[in-house]
Amino acid sequence: MSTTPLSRKEREREQHRKEIMDAAMRLFAEHGYHSVSMQEIASEAEFATGTLYKFFSSKRELFREIMIGVVEDISSELRPVFQSDADPLTIIGTFFQVRRAAFRRRYEYIKLYNIVGNGFGSSGDQVVDDMIAERQKMAEKNLIIQFTRGIESGLFKPVNVEVLARLFLDFCQTIVRSEATRGEFDDETIASINDLFLNGILAE
Helix, strand or coil, X not given: CCCCCCCHHHHHHHHHHHHHHHHHHHHHHHHCHHHCCHHHHHHHHCCCHHHHHHHCCCHHHHHHHHHHHHHHHHHHHHHHHHHCCCCHHHHHHHHHHHHHHHHHCCHHHHHHHHHHCCCCCCCCCXXXXXXXXXXXXXXXXXXXXXXXXXXXXXXXXXXXXXXXXXHXXXXXXXXXXXXXXXXXXXXXXXXXXHHHHHHCCECC
């Protein structure tokens, strides 16, 4: 289905939105979310404060749009993984690798998410949290399909696929949070941990 190209005015508006969000992230990363004002964001983006409010009504809305963009970008990177015709073990392993790489490129956003939400696994913004929960359910559903394929083909042990998918997502998330806050593991260690999980479900 074709889409109507944006007009020059619409392209300019989108570019200005991006410039504002990029400026906000630079300041959030340097000074922390709670210490930055809308006036400072406007100055960093080289816009008048009044112009900034034409794009975002509040710092909270600005945070929301930044997070929505991040979730969409990560989802677009993960989507092709489950469209592959590869075997289930390869697809699940690739999902882990692609997901980790996607988050590694966005640690500053993870830290912002945790700061705004006080580190309790919630951003404090219902729109963002609902969107993340929906994408998590989608990933869980796709993993269930792959684990089921693996069991039916005799590749995996016959275990509860729903529990398995949930545990694997928790495992992926634990790696991301640990690397974002405590430093990255070397690739050999990550490969060993991943193999330990996946090899543990392989059929004899």
